[in-house]
Amino acid sequence: MRIDSYESQEAQDLVRSYLNGRFENTAFCILSPDGTQRLTRSGRGPQHAIRGDLAEGLERIARRYSPKQKAQEAAVPDFPNFRLGLNVASADQRLILLVSGTNQELKKTREALKAVCNDPDLIGRFHYDFEEQKQSWQKVLTGPSDQSRLMLILPDEFGQKGKVLWSMPLDTPSADIKSALLESNRAFANEVEKKVYREHVRKGRREKIQWTMPMEYGEDRDGDGEIDFRGPPRRR
């Protein structure tokens, strides 16, 4: 599970609950399946939660729990909103499949897409977002787009705009969706360059890119409820 630290008060309250009242940009811990118990310490990163070899630590925890249901039936992940989904897809350098439709259409498509999302050739390679409101994505996309469609989106460099690579009806057979996704992913991997993060940040500053967040930016490192740290001083 990966939530955005600045997306909502709920997210920040959750981070504070795991960091003993502090709020920091990142938080990490392992939880029990019902989410009520922490199975590790919590902190800013995995090294705070699991001492020693991280992979072994994760395996050790995973072994305590026998899976109950089939992984192929896993729910298709969704974002709280398309704006965040587009930005995260850009940061992860993944294509994002936008599903637009009415509530009923989305419910049906979520079920139908499980087989696609969990296919071994596709799993972990895409992001997904389901949207009822056209306004949430219409203005930031170029290319063929419409309501009640599956649209594969290539996010731009800074995750604020996107290009529709293709658009299909919601009832497209899974095999056709899979084929199209595979082809697009292959092309994406061949044609797009990996981001070099330090250059990305420098370029963003030069171009005066701005990303506004629902919550005030900054950290509360002493846990007094007030933001007291807003990032290191910039070099001049």
Added chain:
Amino acid sequence: MRLVFRVSLFLYGLSCIAGLAQLGLPLGGPFRPEGREPGLDRGPRPESLGASLAELGSAGIVWYPILQQGLAEARRMNKPVLFMSVASQCGGISGVF
């Protein structure tokens, strides 16, 4: 075996985790991000990092960005939850964690 596959995805996808594995470090190994004060173990900032180790188009972690959806899936599968909270921007620059 499916559980092992998913845990393997955790391991493979660690290079996607908020800036940490992009230094190309062994999992769980010590690191000293460049320019950080000794003892300040807050991890590297994106401006200190190069490119991700993961190849574009390769499989990464299947993240659930909505809390309740992730928990529902964890309960359904009886799997522990790898919880992360991250900022999908750096100093106001989007498109990066």
